[in-house]
Amino acid sequence: MKKHLKQVKVLLALMVAASTAMAQSAQERAQITRNYDMAQLQALENQFSVQKAARKQQAIQLANEKGWELFITNDDGSVDELMDVSPDGQPIYYSIHNVAAAKSTRADYLNIGGGLGLSLDGQNMTAYVWDGGATRVTHQEFDGPGGNNRVTINDGVTSLNSNSFHAQHVTGTIVASGYVAAAKGMAPQASALTHDWNNDLSEATTAAAGGMLLSNHSYGYRADQLPDWYFGAYIAESRDWDALMYNSPYYLMVVAAGNDGNDNLSNLSPLDGQSSYDKLSGHATAKNNVVVANGQDANINPDGSLNSVTINSSSSEGPTDDYRIKPDITGNGTSVYSTYDNADNAYNSISGTSMASPNVTGSLLLLQQHYNNVNGSFMRAATLKGLALHTADDAGIAGPDAVYGWGLMNTKAAAEAITNNGNQSLISELTLSPGQTYTIDVDSDGSSPLLASISWTDPAGTANTGTTNDNTPVLVNDLDIRVTQGANTYYPYKLTGVNSNTTGDNNVDPFERVGIASASGTYTITVTHKGSLSGGSQDFSLVVTGLTGTPPVCNADVPTGVNSSAVGSSTATISWNSVAGATYDLRYRATGTSTWTTIATGGTSYNLTGLSATTEYEVQVRSKCSGGATSAYSASHVFTTTEVQLNYCASNGNSVADEYISRVQLENLDNSSGASAGGYADHTSLVANLTKGNSSTITITPTWTGSTYSEGYSVWIDYNKDGDFADAGEQVWTQAATTASPVSGAFTVPTSAIEGTTRMRVSMKYNGIPTACESFSYGEVEDYTVSITGGDTEAPTAPSNLAASNIGETTLTLTWTASTDNVGVTGYDVFQNGSNIGTVTGTAANVSGLTPGTTYSYYVVAKDAAGNVSGQSNTINATTQQASMSCASTVTLPYSEGFESGLGWSNVAGDDFDWARRSGGTPSNNTGPSAASAGTYYVYVESSSPNYSNKTTIFESPCFDLSGETSATMSFKYHMYGAAAMGGLTLEASTDGNSWTSVWSKTGNQGNSWLSASVNLDAYAGTTVKLRFVGTTGTTWQGDMAIDEISVTSGGLTTVSVNITFDNYPEETSWEIKDGATVIASGGTYGSEPDGSTINIPVQLADGCYDFVIYDSYGDGICCSYGNGSYSLTEGATTLASGASFASSETTNFCVGNGTSSYAVQTISEGVKDSYELYPNPVVGNVVFIESAKTDMTFEITDYTGRMIKSGKVDVNKVDVSDLKDGMYLMKITSGAKSRTKKFVKK
Structure with missing residues (x-):
């Protein structure tokens, strides 16, 4: 029966979880990972996780079949765990590397109180530990000056087991605070994140993506269970760790070499036939990590230099099958006293490479801390490894060997190289481009050995699958260092056998060191490479010591060798040859633009970030000397950024034991393959060529290892290159479950597909059609690349x-x-x-x-x-044509509207609220009128909530036909009484209904009375025009505004002049022009005017009849008791009214424009002044009422031309107007010797 195995791990989520416990700041972690390919790391994490689970499951199944033990208990109580099966079917056990007792060495020179004065205790640093069991995080050594609870379990495995004593001791060797002084770790204020060894590779991938710098692994394969060919072999385990470190260039793995030094029987086919060598296996044969041998207590001189050291006989010897120098370095792992797991205050002494490894890990952590303090950034892993191997004290045979590696770690010397960088030492992080030769001249100090090293993190090599002692180099990018002086060339070390070395061309190690014992003078260091460079370039680190501290003479020469490497979608590394003693300005810009971005740097390489994808850039470099000299810029070097790297979802079959995809054919692509590890195969290096608009056929051939099963198929192509297969049309073919072989189907590439390369996924699933991101029980997934080109590229001619x-x-x-x-x-x-x-x-x-x-x-x-x-x-x-006014009907002149029978005008849609018709006062106190200007009704703007603040309401007239007019006037009454911030009222006119022009406006409080306004409409004569009132509320509810007595009449405005010559008391004189009871214009009193002076005041009036009233507050007129004053009202050369001698006031009725007047002058004393009112006005019915105390009244009605229409006696205060046509009239009422004229409208 088929079984289902499911494992889901999300890299991003684990990155977040891990990062919360890190002591490095978020900014530092971001700096570490800023150039990491996160999509590649996620793909690796998924691959490693799936592979680990599948291998472990296979091992357990075989254990059940063959009777293997899952756990083997050792004499010291530790437990070895079955983890894997070799390709030839042998069980692989993880075993902790341990013998019994412990002590640590020279990191104390860096600690607080150490001889270098650096006070480095690992503050704000984090070490990662993978081991055979959980740690006791409550141990007293995990608190202290660096903070409490500095050790955190990071994988959720909290239960202590038989291997926890080992994990506890290893962790304490790195970070114990020194609560008991003899147990103090290398970095006593650092933090640690611990894990058990299950899922170590996938967990480390997650941690590396989150900014991990160092991890310790004091475990490895159990030797007596291994097939012979595993010893020294570069296997899949070695390759996978190298792949992780290559994709995480700041991450360095530290590994215990093992404790099989005294076991000469487990490997029956040792390299060179030497049974005392060739004992490394698993991750200890990787290229990019640091493998640590176990030295006994060293004899150290008072100045920190090495006197002597002896290897612990239990320490496992190398080298690897291709004669790489492994182990890399020796630490002190004999009789190390550190924390134990059986109590919070427990300690013990243990010996072994398990103890030497954390001794080195903690020391390396301090070096990273020191480098960051000095430079503001951390070292690449290759720099850290190179620095440690470069400064190690030679032990054993002269030069490197397969026992001590490069010798005993000298943390003090490494720290001094960082401190003296730029003087007695040189540490540079560089990039070598294809075909590039890097050179630099250095000056020896004449006394110390001149040592020059290069170190790089090499791409993962090809794994051995079963060949014993395969000497084929697994080095991918072969860099070379040479040091020359005159005709002399000095070469790096290399191994020539398991126990011999020489100097010469090293084509196996990713670390090379040249040493010149009696150096003197100037030397040239040259770095080159053989063949091509995988990845397009190779980052490397250069370490040189034994230099003179005297600064070189600086000549500001133009830098040469400007080149680019590691070009991505948003980043690129720029490098150039050094100019002695100089610093540099680097400038770059997108080709074709005018603005440069300039960066000052002290090194000979720089990583550009924030670039745009698929963009061509040019870059130039110049040198600068401290004295101010500056070279010209170099010629431009041009490079083009790549497309944005996409992150596709993971998919795989958990088992390929019964079926897998053995062949895929599409156009030019024809790929045959075997079963892939973990049910997923990355064939994206293979490209099928497709054409937009063309049909293609894909053929898939399955292979069954035994019985034939029904398989479902699906193929996807990411046509829009957005990193998924979820868009319409991207699932290009499916096949329901079938036993047919091969299967094929056709699809057509849409013309909308983006041209260029993109991802194709081919999936085969047992008994069902797979989905794009599925992890299923049985079957396989393969990814390919397709290149899509346009078919027809000829454009039509232009219309x-x-x-x-x-x-x-x-x-x-x-x-x-x-x-x-x-x-x-x-x-x-x-x-x-x-x-x-x-x-x-x-x-x-x-x-x-x-x-x-x-x-x-x-x-x-x-x-x-x-x-x-x-x-x-x-x-x-x-x-487009101008819009014509949309008028259902038009009105002709004269026109009047008093709102007695309705609104008459229209509220428009789209404003904030409507005008309202009302009688009496408005609802709010201290704002608005108390009654209509005439008659009963008026319209108004209610300003209380929700109609303020700054709300607008529009009241629109019917269309007025002015086509036969040469001039016209609109008159109306308005009332604006309230708070000062009450808002405003505007009258607007339009001939098309779309664009409006303001013809009159008022804002703010105008007092508690009806006011008159007249607007000249001559500009609209000969057209059809609409008018509208726009009311805008202010910021207060006391802002009611009202309109009444609207009229539109023929004729324009007439200018009259009020002329007054004062007597000796101007302060007694005032005047008004009134339309009925409404004051149109007024002036005075004039206390500020000189006695006897003359004023002339122009006033504009609409056609009609008015009263001019002049007042004297003393009651003696303006002539002639106290001076000879006089007044006149004139229209051009015509005198409308005049006088001088009167009592309290004098009223003169006059008309302008088409109006007529009897020009009767009445002098009325104050207190007996008579008046009357007409209502309703406009008159809607047949009767107009006269409100007056008089009973003996006669009337005369004339039109605006002065033509007599009707006259008679007023009957009981009313006049019958039923026989009048609609229009505007003047009614003169006479009582005795007194008469008054009023205008009214008949509707």
């Missing part, structure tokens, strides 16, 4: 003779001459003001939705089925 016709207010028609195309035009895109407004298939387009009186520009482009687009047609401009 011509574009013209516009049938132009209306909101519509027009476009026509043009058709384009031609090699395969046929499929449509035309029409552009209006630069925007595509639609596509048509013919050569005409009807455009609608336009604005009247507006100019638009148009052009047209043609397109074909392949998506090719022509050039633009000719561009034309077309102007």
Whole structure:
């Protein structure tokens, strides 16, 4: 029966979980990982996780079949765990590397109180530990000056087991605080994140993506269970750790060499036939890590130099099968006293490479801390490893060997090299491009040995799958260092056998060191490479010691060798040859732009970030000397960034034991393959060529290892290159479960597909059609690359003779001459003001939705089925017709509206609220009128909530036909009483209903009375016009505004002049011009005017009749008791009223424009002044009422031309007007010798 195995791990989530416990700051972690390919790391994490689970499951199944033990208990109580099965079917056990007792060495020179004065205790640093069991995190040594609870379990495995004593001791060797002084770790204030050894590789991938710098692994394979060919072999385990470190260039793995030094029997086929060597296995044979041998207590001189050291006989010897120098370095792991797991205050002594490894890990952590303190950034892992191996004290035979590696670690010397960088030492992080030769001249100090090293993190090599003692080099990028002086060339070390070395061309190690014992003078260091460089370039680190501290003479020469490497979608590394003693300015810009970005740097390489994808850049470099000399910039070096790297979801079959994909055929692609590890195969280096619009057939051949099963298939292509297979049409073919072999299907590449390379996924699943991101029980997933090119690339010709016709207010028609195309035009895109407004298939387009009186520009482009687009047609401009007023009906003059029978005007849609009709006062106190100006009703703006603040309401008139008029006037009464911030009222006019012009406006409080206004409409004579009142509320509820007694009449405004010559008391004189009871204009008193002076005041009046009233507050007129004053009211040369001698006041009725007047002057003493009112006004019925105390009254009614219409006696205070036509009239009421004239409107 088939079983289901499911494992889901999300890298990002684990990155977040891990990062919360890290002591490094978020900024530091971001700096570490800023150039990491996170998509590649996630793919690796998924691959490692799936592979680990599958291998462990296979091992358990075979253990059940063959009777293997899952756990083997050792004499010291530790437990070895079954983890894997070798390709030839042998069980692989993890075993801790341990013998019994412990002590540590020279990191104390860096600690607080150490001889170098650096006070480095691992503050704000984090070490990662993988081991055989959980740690006791409550141990007293995990608190202290660096903070409490500095050790955290990071994988959720909290239960202590038989191997926890080992994990506890290892962790304490790195970070114990020294609560018991003899147990103090290398970095006593650092933090540690611990894990058990299950899922170590996938967990380490997650941690590396989160910024991990160092991890310790004091465990490895159990030797007596291994097949012989495993010893010294570069196997899949070695390769996978190298792949992780290559993709995480700041991460360095530290590994215990093992404790099989005294076991000469487990490997029956040792390298060179030497049974005392060739004992490394598993991750200890990787290239990029640091493998640590176990030395006994060293004899150290008072100055920190090495006197002597002896290897612990239990320490496992190398080298690897290709004669790489492994172990890399020796630590002190004999009788190390550290924490134990059986109590929070337990300690013990243990010996072994397990103890030497954390001794080195903690020391390396301090070196990273020191480098960051000095430079503001951490070292690449290759720099850290190179620095440690470069400064190690030689032990054993002269030069490196397979026992001590490069010798005993000298943390003090490494720290001094960091401190003296730029003087007695040189540490540079560089990049070598294909074909590049890097050179630098250095000056020996004449006394110390001149040592020059290069170190690099090499791409993962090809794994051995079963060949014993395969000497084929697994080095991928072979860099070489040479040091020359004159005719002398000095070469790096290399091994020539398991126990011999020489100097010469090293083609196996990713670390090379040249040593010159009696150096003197200037030397040239040269770095080159053989063959091609995988990855397009190779980062490397250069370490040189034994230099003179005297700064070199600086000549500001133009830098040479400017080159780019590691070019990604947003990053690139720029390098150049050094100029002695100089610093540099690097500047870059996108090709074709004018603005440079300039960066000052002290090194000979720089990592550019924030670049745009698929963009060509040019870069230049110049040198600068401290004295101010500056070279010219170098010639431009040009490079192009890549496309953005996409992150596709993971998919795999958990088992390929019964079936797998053995062949995929598509166009030029024909790939045969075996079963992949973990049910997923990355074949993205293989490319199938596809053409847009063409049909292609894919053929998939399955292989069954035994019985034939029904398999379902699916194929996806990421046509839009957005990193997923979820878009419409990207699942290009499916096949329901079948036993047929092979299976095939056709699909057509859409013309909308983005050209270039993209991902194709081929999936086969047992008994069902797979989905794109599925992990299923049985079957296999393979990813490929497809290259999509355009089929038809010929664009149509541009359309011509574009013209516009049938132009209306909101519509027009476009026509043009058709384009031609090699395969046929499929449509035309029409552009209006630069925007595509639609596509048509013919050569005409009807455009609608336009604005009247507006100019638009148009052009047209043609397109074909392949998506090719022509050039633009000719561009034309077309102007729509001006809008005509939309009037259901029009009114002629004269016109009046008093709102007695309704609104008369209209509230418009789209404003904030409506005008309202009302009688009496408005609802709010201290604002608005208390009654209509005339009659009963008026309209008003209610300003209380929710109609304020700053709300707008519009009240629109009917259309007025002024086509037969030469002049016209609108008159109305308005009332604006309230708070100072009450808002404003505007009268606007329009001839088209779209654009409006303000013709009158008032803002703020105008007092608690009805006021009159007249507006000249002569500008609109001869047209049809609409008027509207726009009320805008202020910021207060006390802002009611009202309108009443609207009239529109023929004729314009007349200017009259009020002329007054004062007597000796101007302060007694004032005047008014009134329309009935409404004051139109007024002035005085004039206390500020000189006695006897004259004023002239112009006043504009609409056609009609008015009262001019002059007052004297003393009651003696303005002549002649106290001076000879006089007054007159004139219209041009015509005198309308005049006088001088009166008592308290004098009233004169006069008319202007078409009005008529009897020019009767009445002098009325204050207190007996008479008046009357007409109502309703306008008169809607047949009767107008006269409100007056008089009973003996007669009336005369005239029109505005002065023609007598009707006269008679007033009957019981009313006059019958039923026989009058609608219009505006004047009614003169006479009682005795007194008469008054009022205007009224009949409707």
